[in-house]
Amino acid sequence: MRADELRRTWTAFFEAKAHTVVPSAGLIPLHPTAPMFTNSGMMQFVPYFLGEERPSFDPPRAATVQKCVRLSGKHNDLDDIGRSLRHLSFFEMLGNFSFGDYFKAEAIPWAWELVTEVLGLDGDRMWVTVHTDDDESEEIWADAVGFPRQRIQRLGKDNFWEMGETGPCGPSSEIFWDFGPEHGPDGGPANPDAERRFVEFWNLVFPQYFRNPDRTLSDLPTRNVDTGAGLERILGVMAGSPSLYAADSVTRLIDAAQDVTGRRLGDSEQTDIALRLLADHARTMTFLIADGVVPSNEDRGYVLRRIIRRAVRFAYLLGIDRPITPVLAEHTTEVMGDTYPELVGARDLVQGVLSREEEQFRRTLRTGLGLLDAELDALPEGGTVPGAVAFSLHDTYGFPLEVTTEIAADRGHEVDIAAFEEAMAAQRQRAREAGRRGGAAGGDEAAAFAEILERHGTTEFTGREENESKVTVLAVVPAGEGDTVSIFCDRTPFYAESGGQVGDTGTITTDTGRAEVLDTVYALPGLHLHRARVTEGSIEAGQQALAAIDGERRDAIRRNHTGTHALHWALRSVLGDHVKQQGSLVAPDRLRFDFSHYEPVTPEQIAQIEDLANADILDNAPVRHFETTREEAAELGAIAFFGEKYGETVRVLEAGHHSIELCGGTHVKAMGDIGPMKVISESSIGSNLRRIEAVTGFGPIERLRQSERVIAEAAQRVGVPAAELLEGVDKRLEEIRALRDEVKALRRSAATGAAADLAASAVDGVVVSRVDGLSRDEVRDLAVALRDKPGVRAAVLGSAPAGGGVVLVAAARPDGGLHAGSLIAEAARTVKGGGGKAPDLAIAGGKDPSQLDAALDQVRVAAGIAPS
16 A cells, blocks of 8 residues: 555545544644644644643544654754664654544544454454553453454553643553564563564554643543554555555655665665665655754754754765755655645745755765764774864864764764863853954854944944945854854844844845845844845955845835734734733734634634724824833833833834834834735634734735635536535535435345345355445445345355455344354455454455455355355
């Protein structure tokens, strides 16, 4: 089975059981309790499990295929990737969830039905674990499912899930696959020496308790279901391989890595490790960049940078001296872009980020690897790389410490980390010495920035009056990230990121060069730092320059920033004065506003909020932005805006007739300049915390055009004018319901009629027959109708449906002396499948229709009616 087929099978199975199929969330989780990356399917549903809000879908059931990255921060050990066949940094998690709806009695049998009847896995190759105290789950497995008790094992903490030190928790039941004695000893999952043989592929978690601070448990208001099955793990099981790299979504990328490098699996152990690592890291870096992570030296950006550098380093060690990460990312998009269209949309972004990052790191590698190799060659066996060597590689050549450590470990050596840290500390002490270019110090950036501030004072901000200014360049400091530099000027029209408003971009031009300003931030309070890339010539301290912002971008930011104030007023007017801002983002393409509120904002309330804000905008009242004392601002009733630090002199914004707040950002001159405002999303980001996003200016117009296009296309497909779309959809839905009812009636009638004919073929009260062309449900209805005919003790029917595969159904009377599950147990294995073991009605699936007749002969033997 291919990955795309498994995804469709999973979602279709649970959709048929009244689950809402929820799209994969992004890799950057939003909830405050979340880890660095989305690492499980339940992450997007944390507000539901914590009781912060209720699902918007009814019934409250969901099914997902979630993209995940399971990595932590700077100290995460990536050594297992590529070396182990059971570790991936990026993977897909299949999940089904219930939020106070169904529980164990449904979740466990459904899991069994899916893996045996739908996926056709052999139930005799499976083991199950439950928590030590979970009698309920064991009884369901044994009695409702018919799973052998001798293959149900009870474990302790491994079968109890907890969200954290406090919070929702509950027992779990895990399904394991037995890969056979060639992979380890017997004894089931409970045997710690058999972990390579018995591999868990589906974890059913039942959050029903709350862990209190004193470690006691109390019942949650609702009992929930949270299951997770690794897509790559299941594909490996279905392929008969314990390797996660057997999944076609990974195998195709290994093939791509082989094509790009010219190396083949089996060439050597190191080559195998490198090829697997390249395949894994290709997915991780592509998805992270597409979801908005950029390489940096902090947090998520650091993890991404390390992933990229590891891929480049392993390719380099294979002798690949040309860019490889953009090529692997393109293959990732080809393999997974249909399922995750965001990869296609971010193709250019991914290519650009990876090209720049790899080019920069390859320059570092070429220099640093030669020096490090020489040092390692000179070391005795088991010797330690001196900290001074590691520091020199880091300080002079930009060679990362973790790369030095990894390469040394590959050669059997350690690095003296303590000595490295001592050398770094000594460098910080020297950082205050004046450096080149305007006296800025190298080394420690903070010391260099402090020196600039001490020598030249704060930056004069001219951006409220003009979009370009004549300035003097005070210092140009290498930023330590590729070819970027930090430019400092005596004055600037560039707004530095603060108060939620993003920094300006634009250009700084002198007689000898030109720099593209990528961002503007505060290096220190009052000191503007222009993060830039020199695109022509050079820029030196002491030069006169023209600093010009991107005017159109600034105008869009102005609209969104003043719009944020109008939105804040409207929120308080509709929801109440308890609404307080908790954070914001003001960007050119949208505004984001976080606020305190205890429940989801209803669609009706959102409409009221939009109407109030737009009415204020249409009134086109002037916008006043002025300085005053903090005391006078308080007397005016100005509200403090989140993220700003206020001195005795503050800036007050009067946005129209209603909003008055403290704000140091940039704003429009009149409310009408904002243009229309449209709310585009509202969600929870924590307990009693909400997030709303909106667009202004041209944003609502673009969304309106898109909506019109969608409506027009939908109307065309339904075959009605756009104005009659809802009526047309209702009519089609009613037709579908009527057709379904008609099909059900016809099936019942057909089953009754066919049962009468087949009953005549009974031998000793048992009917065994092949009924090709019927679906699973049709075969089941026919078998039940046949069993209920006078003189029939049991009926076993086999079918090879048009869609492929095999269906076997056994129905037996309770007093007939036959067991339905036993009748088809051996037959199911013959058709390469498995299934139910219930005594009265058992359904099995299989993959091999060519063996169906032989399987039915085995049923006749089991029923004692085989011809002598």
